[in-house]
Every structure is written in C-alpha cells, then in structure tokens.
Amino acid sequence: MSDDSPVQLAEAVEVFFSYSHRDEELRDELAKHLSNLKRQGIITDWYDREISAGTERTVEIAARLNSARIILLLVSADFMASDYIHDVELRRAMERHQAGEAQVIPVILRPVDWDGAPFSRLQPLPKDAIPVTEWVNHDAAFRDIAQGIRNAIKPGSYTPLTTRKRSFLPLFLKASSIAVLVLVLRFLGILQPAELWTFDCLMQLRLPEAQDNRLLIVEVTEEDVNAQKKRNEPMQGSLSDISLNNLLKKLEKYKPRAIGLDVYRDELDFQQNNLFAVCKASDSSVKLQGSGPPSGIPESRVGFSDFVPEEALRRHLLYLEPEASSLCQARDAFSLVLARHYLEIEGKQYYDPSSAGELRIGDVVFKRLQPFTGGYQGIDAAGYQTLLNYRSACNPRNVSSCSPQNIALRVTLSDVLDRNVLDSVENLNQRIVVIGVTHPESGDSWRTPYNAGFDGDMPGVVMQAQMVSQILSAVLDRRPLLWVWPQWGEALWILAWSGVGGALAWWVRPLSRLVGGSVVALLILWASGWVVLSCFGGWIPLVPPALSLAASGFLIRFYAGNQSRFLSPEL
Known part of the structure; x- marks a missing residue:
C-alpha cells in the first residue's frame, strides 16, 4: 500500500479549529483543502461558527475541545494576542496533548513571534514553519498542511486499524x-519472600470459622507452673509427674476418644489405651540428637513432634523416615497418629505413603508438597509435607477476639485439677484431648502467618491442635486442603x-x-x-x-x- 492510499480508520477523527476571527478567511480556505479528508471519512471538523442559536457558547466550545482528537492552532498575531485563546482554548489543548488525549498541531498562518509559546516545541505546519501568507501560492501551502494532517493520522501518530492489527505481534512478544x-x-527464589508475605496477608484476611469441637486443649500456663512450685512438686520441665498423673486420672473418668501428651517423658505411670505420646526425631546434619518416647507406650501410639523449620510455619510435616540411630523411630507425626485413631473409629481407612505412594485417609488425598510449590521455590521438601490450612476461630467468651489461637476450647491445668471444669465440657468422650505447655519460657512457640495480625507466637500444643484439626476437617467435613x-x-x-x-x-x-x-x-x-x-x-x-x-x-x-x-x- 502506498502512502497516498486511503487510511482505514475505525471512526473519523474529530478536528477542532482554534483561531482568531480575523483569520476566518484563511481558516475557510484551509477547510476547503481538508474537504477530501472529510469525504473519505478520515476526519470531521468543527469551529465556533457552527454553534447553533440559543446554545451557550462557552459550554459548546469546551465540549468540542474536550472531544476533539486533533486540535489545529491557527497561529497569527491576532491568535497570539487573544487572551481567551491563550487562557482557555490553548491551555486546555495543551493539557489534553500532554495527557495523551489529543494531538495538537500548530498551523502558522501569518508571520508572528511564537518562540517560547506553549506549543513551540511541537512540529508545526506548513513545511519549515513558513507562514501561509509568505508562500507564493497559498494553495500550495494549504495542500502541504492537508497532507501533513493526513500523515499525522497515518501510522506513527494515530494508528490505522490495519496497522493496529500488525502491531499486535510485537505487543504480544514484549x-x-x-x-x-x-x-x-x-x-x-527472588520473589519468594514477597509471595510468602502476600500469602500471610491473605490468610489473615480470611473470615473466622467455628471452633473445632472435636478437640480440647489442656494447657500448662505460667500460673500453673507457679502453683506446682508452691505445692513443692518435683518439676520435670513445666509439668511435674504428680500434676500429670492427677490430670490423667481426671481425664480418664470422662473416657475421651484420645489423649495426646505433647510433653516429653522418659516414662509414664499411666498406660491407657487412649494415651498417645511424642518423641523428637534426630537430625545428624545439624547434630540434633532428639529424644525417645516414654517407655511402655507402643510404637503405634507414638508420633514425632517435629515441625518444618521456617521463619513462619506454613507447612505440615506428616511423615518421615527416621535415621537409624535416632532415639525416635516414629514415622508418623503426632498430629497424624491422633487423627488416625479418631478416624479409624469413624471407619476411615488409612493408606501409608511408604506403600501407597501417597498419604490417603478414606478418599481424601493429602498431596505431597514439592520443592517448587506455589510461592515456594526450591525448598527442602523432605519427608511428606503438605500446606497447613489454619483455622481461625472466635473465643466463645469474647466473640470479638478471633484468632487461630482459638482453634478449640482451651482449659488450664488448674481449671481441671482445682475447678472441675471438665464437667462443663460437652461430649468430652467424643473429643481428642491435647495436653501441652503454653508457659512462655518453655521455648515451645512458633511463628505463623498470623503473627503480623495477632500478638505472640503460637504454642506448640495449639499448633498440634491446628494440625489434628486440619486432618479431621478434611476427611470428615470436606474442608479444603490448600492446593496450588x-x-x-x-x-x-x-x-x-x-x-x-x-x-x-x-x-x-x-x-x-x-x-x-x-x-x-x-x-x-x-x-x-x-x-x-x-x-x-x-x-x-x-x-x-x-x-x-x-x-x-x-x-x-x-x-x-x-x-x-x-x-x-x-x-
């Protein structure tokens, strides 16, 4: 296609004439030379003489000035001397030009000093900025202006429809x-910190859910530790054997479905069939020796307490192959052992990942986390990990306090031993009771995605409850596991x-x-x-x-x- 071929446009370009009435004859001559562009449907033009009787002049001019796609400035001494043109039309024209909303083209009609004018940096017409009146043949000057306007509408300024189609390829490639x-x-991995931060923000913005009434947390608080010391009980960490035995005796009366002891012990006086214990896996790469389970507790009721080490706990470690020298030979996580026991009573079959290739309970598959999963890029995905879908719930005693710390009903050691609070717990025989320490100095607290929105880290026993709840809720309630x-x-x-x-x-x-x-x-x-x-x-x-x-x-x-x-x- 040659340069003189008609330009195919989606719609005609509206042209606005900004001029002094003393240059009206020259404006009319220019309009005649633009008639060919009008007949081809390339442009439509408008000037103030087209304002209908009874129409408010300033409103109409402003509307046309705001809708025009090309604004012609017909420059002359009278144009430059007009305060209205300078303060209204020229100012608005340049605003729209600089915003990319319109194309301003100066047309020099008569000789005048326009250096430093708002439009002085724009390429003018006709050729070489020679005023129309200085051309020997005015028609030649107007023809040059008309061709300049035609070229301005060609590719490089206003893009024709056909050119826009051709321009799509470089757009797509870029x-x-x-x-x-x-x-x-x-x-x-450069974007991983930002992606994890964004994930944490979204987790905090989720709406709260109901507490998991299949769980009960018995926590040993700082007040409980002080109370034991006042009674001169020999302490093992934050929980003495005397208080632990009294607690287990109290709980056994209510026959909970499972009792999970998230406290390290070498031996236990009680050996109930519903009592589950923890051990800690060793890691020779960091010279971590670990700790074994209490003697007398069968392997089927022991789970490792380890979490995935990261700056905020977002992953759930369900299964691992222990080192041969480890004191803890448990393959299943403490949370998984408790949940399996509960779900087996509900008739849900467990499929071991070492034989089935994937961890499945009933018809729910817990998909293994890969090194490149979601925002995680190149992480250590050893063992069988999945994403942890926290449950944030409101405290029944204070519904305005909603947090993942309220995953389940929480009672203190003193509540159980001194205040018989277990009598008021509904369906205790259908619950899993998780016992652990929330005393700040225990060292068992973890950062979560909610740390930016809620004060304090999450105690390990509450974290275990979160993980047990995730498994139970996925299998029994069809609560979604996190996926990517x-x-x-x-x-x-x-x-x-x-x-x-x-x-x-x-x-x-x-x-x-x-x-x-x-x-x-x-x-x-x-x-x-x-x-x-x-x-x-x-x-x-x-x-x-x-x-x-x-x-x-x-x-x-x-x-x-x-x-x-x-x-x-x-x-």
Whole structure:
C-alpha cells in the first residue's frame, strides 16, 4: 500500500479549529483543502461558527475541545494576542496533548513571534514553519498542511486499524518476554519472600470459622507452673509427674476418644489405651540428637513432634523416615497418629505413603508438597509435607477476639485439677484431648502467618491442635486442603496478567486513565487471590502477575511512545 492510499480508520477523527476571527478567511480556505479528508471519512471538523442559536457558547466550545482528537492552532498575531485563546482554548489543548488525549498541531498562518509559546516545541505546519501568507501560492501551502494532517493520522501518530492489527505481534512478544523474565526471577527464589508475605496477608484476611469441637486443649500456663512450685512438686520441665498423673486420672473418668501428651517423658505411670505420646526425631546434619518416647507406650501410639523449620510455619510435616540411630523411630507425626485413631473409629481407612505412594485417609488425598510449590521455590521438601490450612476461630467468651489461637476450647491445668471444669465440657468422650505447655519460657512457640495480625507466637500444643484439626476437617467435613496450580498453569496465569498490563498501556493512552485502569486490575487480581484462598483453599500467584502487569505496562507504554513524535492516543 502506498502512502497516498486511503487510511482505514475505525471512526473519523474529530478536528477542532482554534483561531482568531480575523483569520476566518484563511481558516475557510484551509477547510476547503481538508474537504477530501472529510469525504473519505478520515476526519470531521468543527469551529465556533457552527454553534447553533440559543446554545451557550462557552459550554459548546469546551465540549468540542474536550472531544476533539486533533486540535489545529491557527497561529497569527491576532491568535497570539487573544487572551481567551491563550487562557482557555490553548491551555486546555495543551493539557489534553500532554495527557495523551489529543494531538495538537500548530498551523502558522501569518508571520508572528511564537518562540517560547506553549506549543513551540511541537512540529508545526506548513513545511519549515513558513507562514501561509509568505508562500507564493497559498494553495500550495494549504495542500502541504492537508497532507501533513493526513500523515499525522497515518501510522506513527494515530494508528490505522490495519496497522493496529500488525502491531499486535510485537505487543504480544514484549508482554511474553516480561512474563518469562518474571518466571525466571521466581524460579531463582527472588520473589519468594514477597509471595510468602502476600500469602500471610491473605490468610489473615480470611473470615473466622467455628471452633473445632472435636478437640480440647489442656494447657500448662505460667500460673500453673507457679502453683506446682508452691505445692513443692518435683518439676520435670513445666509439668511435674504428680500434676500429670492427677490430670490423667481426671481425664480418664470422662473416657475421651484420645489423649495426646505433647510433653516429653522418659516414662509414664499411666498406660491407657487412649494415651498417645511424642518423641523428637534426630537430625545428624545439624547434630540434633532428639529424644525417645516414654517407655511402655507402643510404637503405634507414638508420633514425632517435629515441625518444618521456617521463619513462619506454613507447612505440615506428616511423615518421615527416621535415621537409624535416632532415639525416635516414629514415622508418623503426632498430629497424624491422633487423627488416625479418631478416624479409624469413624471407619476411615488409612493408606501409608511408604506403600501407597501417597498419604490417603478414606478418599481424601493429602498431596505431597514439592520443592517448587506455589510461592515456594526450591525448598527442602523432605519427608511428606503438605500446606497447613489454619483455622481461625472466635473465643466463645469474647466473640470479638478471633484468632487461630482459638482453634478449640482451651482449659488450664488448674481449671481441671482445682475447678472441675471438665464437667462443663460437652461430649468430652467424643473429643481428642491435647495436653501441652503454653508457659512462655518453655521455648515451645512458633511463628505463623498470623503473627503480623495477632500478638505472640503460637504454642506448640495449639499448633498440634491446628494440625489434628486440619486432618479431621478434611476427611470428615470436606474442608479444603490448600492446593496450588501446576507450574504450567501458574505460568499461563502470569502470562495472562502480563498481557493485561500490555493491553492497558497500548489502548488506554491518557496517563491518568492508565494508572486508574492498572489500579483496578491489581485490585481485581488481589480480590481473586483472596476469594480463591478463602472459598476454595487455592493459593494462586499474586506477586508475579502484579509485577508482570506493571513491568509489561511500562515497557509497552515506552514502546508506544517511541512510535510517535506526538503524545497521541490510539484510535
């Protein structure tokens, strides 16, 4: 197609004449030379003489000035001397030009000093900025102006429909390159801290749930420790054997479905069939010796108490292969042992991952965490790990206090021994009782995704209750386990948002609208992540697509700006 071929536009470009009435004859001559562009449907033009009788003049001029896509400044001494033109029309024209909403073209009609004028940096017409009246042939000057306007509407300023189709390929390639770069940064783990922080924020924003009434936590508090010392009981850590035996005697009267003792002991005086104990696995790589279970407790009722070491506990370690020299030979986590016992009574069969290849209870599969899972990139996924779906609940005594610390009903050692609080606990024979220490100096407390929103770390016994609840709720209540997309799905998601950023920058040219559109897109992205996590248990990428959107938008905006000498919007 030659340069003189008609330009195929989606719609005609509206042209606004800003001029002095003393130059009306020259304006009319220019309009005649633009008639060919009008007949071809390339432009429509408007000037103030077209204002209908009874129409408010300033309102109509302002409306036309705001809707025009090309604004012609017919420059002369009278144009420069007009306060109205300078203060109203010229000011608004340059505002729209700088915002990318319109294209301002100075047309020099008569000789005048326009150096330093607001439009002085714009390329004028006709050729070489020679005023029309200084041309030997005025028609030649007007023809040059008409051709200049035609060329301004061709590729490089206002993009024709056919050119826009051809421009889609580089747009797609640039958006794709940004997405690939972000994926590389993600793979290298550079984005992991930001992704984990975002995940934590979304966890904190989830709505609270009901407490798990299948659990009861008996905690040894600082007051309980002091009370034992006042009674001169020989202490083992924070819990004496005397208080422990009295506690187990009290509990046995109510025959709870299981009693989980999250306290290390070498031996126990009680050997009830519903009593479960913990041991600690060894780790020769960090010279961690570990500790064994109490003597006399069968292996089937012993679980390891270990958690995944990380700055905030987001993973649930369910199963591991112990070292041959370890004092703790338990393969199943303490939480899994308790939950299995409960669920076996409910008729749910357990499938061992060492033989089945995956950990399954009933028809619920606990998918193994991989080194590259969601925001985690290249982590140590040893053992059988899954993501931990915390339950945040409100305290029945204070419904305004909602926290994952309220996972289940909590009573203190003194409540049980001195105040007979167990009489008021409903369905205690259908509960798992977890006993542990919450005394701050015990050293058994853990950071969680909720630390930024709630004061204090989570005691280990409460963490065990969270993990037991996750297993029970997934099998019995169909509460979703946390899941992620496959890596190819996440890559497509990131690529799609990179395309959104590029499309916004390519099509929405006014900077204010582009910023507004980008903010709306980011809010939609964030809301999508919250809805998917809160309602369906899905952890979808947020930081990589947000980064892709912003970077792609910047690159495409920069690319589009270099395609034109004017800051002009695309049609």
